[in-house]
Amino acid sequence: MSVKAVCDYLKERQDEIIRTYEELHLLAEPSWQEEKTSQYLANRLKEAGLTVKTYPDHFGLTVDIEGEEKEIVGLRADMDALVQEVNGVVKPNHSCGHDGHSTMVLYAALAFAATGIRPKKSVRFLFQPAEEKVGGALQMLKDGALDGVSMLFGVHVRPVMELANGTAAPAIIHGASASVHGSISGLQAHASRPERGRNVIETAAVLVQSLQNIRLQAGCSFSVKMTQLTAGGETSNVIPDKATFKLDLRAQSNEGMKELQEKLGHVIDHVSTLMGTPIEWKIPGEVPAAILNEQAEGLMREAIAQVLGAENVEQPCVSPGGEDFHFYTYHKPELAGTMLGLGCGLAPGLHHPEMSFDTKALTAGAQILATALLYAASGKDV
Template identity: 30%
Template sequence: MASFTLFHLFIAIILHVFLAATPIFSVSEQLSSSTIPTRFLDFAKKPETFDWMVNIRRKIHEYPELLYEEFKTSELIRIELDKLGISYKHPVAGTGVIGYIGTRKPPFVALRADMDALPMQEMVEWEHKSKVPGKMHACGHDAHVTMVLGAANILKQHEKEIQGTVVLVFQPAEEGGAGAKKVIEAGALKDVGAIFGLHVAPNIRVGEVGSRSGTLMAASGFFEATINGKGGHAAIPQHSIDPILAASNVIVSLQHLVSRESDPLDSQVVTVAKFQGGDAFNVIPDSVTIGGTFRAFSKESFLQLRHRIEQVIVAQAAVQRCNATVNFLEGEKPFYPATINDGKLHKHFQTVAGTLLGASKVIEVPPMMGAEDYSFYQEVIPGYFFWLGMQNASNERLHSLHSPFFTVNEDALPYGAALHASLAATYLLKHQNVVPFVEAMYNDEL
């Protein structure tokens, strides 16, 4: 204690003032954060790593499973995590798997992949075509799972460098089942400080990514309405109350909600995609069922649109002497909030993706009216979602998401795996608990 002089005290005070005004970064961050993306991409591009990912993706593609039925997919994930020596929890939210890499201590950061397929018949003829009739991975979720497993492989190989815990989220039921909401309700992410997710993009080149700060995708909801009239013979319509005519007027009036009631600068969409009524050419049916979706970027606009959809359907049906009931299907198809990227994570993403790919390969994209259940995570955790390019160098046009001709360019897999791993590892370095140098000096002296 005697060795602690006034000179030491003076130096300690100066350092304390300096460090209080300066961001504190650990030595490991200074040495590693700038090199992590390149090292991780090199690892992901190794032939053995790439071939391993391709094999996993094709296995998942051959056996697509619909929402909350992802049993084979979940089993495959657990087998691969076991091989990598990664611990996990299962089941979570039904078929979900939550894996852990690192210290199992704070800080925590999460990577998310959705597992479910779509009820579609694949029309692409190739060796690994879906073996399940009427089911297909037409939205790239097989690639999403593969890339988070690829990130897990990278991170496990570099686990000693991870200053915290990476949480791997393999969630069910993105396609209308709000699996993300159930993962949150299960308490699987209560300690997580940030979460990252991606989606393959057929219209962005391989080696490029697209995203933005703030609103990226819209809020979305479903509606279904039954319009009841009085059936009868087509030759004597005066003895009937025609629900088909009423439903037709309803559909036209619903479009006026966007064209004449909403602010042209506040994007909204109402789409009627279902119209069922009548089985004969000469018989007016008793009832008609219509259904569709509605979308908006702001919560206020979304709720107003919901309110007006119900009003218009009921009132327009009444004009034609029919009555109508409206169901928003919230129990089976919950409303999806807007996907809104955290501003601080946007800067983090730009830095990491720019280092890994080059700044010119990080593209600012406009918001779109599609919806993602990833948005449920963003309501409770700072989150960031981005598009991963798949278009090859020849610019050959790929089919859109949800097309029976949709294909995945597997050359994108290393980029997605390395980006996931880099975003998580560098986030943990930036947010690890650091003991200030002044405190350490006092402890040494005292």
């Protein structure tokens, strides 16, 4: 292994790493539209003598460094930005740190190339599109980007309330999340004769109250909340007969999410029968919870200790948020995976339009990721 050579290479390029981050920050592009970002990364990788694989249906990239064995260990970054209002203007904005993630993974790849490492196992660097729209990981799986990969690392910058600057966690325990889209059908009537109608707003109100009675046996934290409701027209004296709604579902485990969806179905059926208003619903998208792997987490823990010191290794972050990285381990149960949680002074918080962090932490992040990858590629055990 050449941990020292890789870490020295990255330390010497701290200013360059920050400059790269700033350039990627300005390129902010929405999910599935990461053309300039992808081209920027591809050019930098090609300049280093690496062979870049592109895909016909999206802007994702992969780069392989051949090892002595065919088994592959991987490192993944996401590339897309949010679309949100910033100072009164709606535009793509990197307020989730994906520009920082791409920077760290790019420089881990450049460090491998510059130091001429030929690891025992082969190494793959993945730059994934569309994390924010929850489709990128599934598309990469469909395209075979994870074929042959036995272990996969990821990274996410963490808010200061979770991790202090200069510390890091060897895993992020994201929860499962799902979005429910539904509609309620009632019967119109004049508001002076409400008994002749079936009011969909009243059905929605009963549904909201009934959701609060859900309890799970799975023993994990969860929430189910109505986040959107649209009903009625412009007049105030008509009982409305159509409504649409959206629910946000969260559970800290995949088992909890399965139980939550089952109990949600029972609640909706009960309310529909009680109120005499048919309710149709579907789940157009969901994200699985993290699946922990002791080997991957252990290698990441040792990598953090190597770079930051053992005193700066924190416990895994427990996050109620979702992350499509976990589709990889969910759909490939044999795949060992973990995400580095990087403390970097991030404030006010993820997805805040004015989010910022200490960009010097990107160097340490790249060092940790490259070290964990070297450990995995060498077959190191923990």
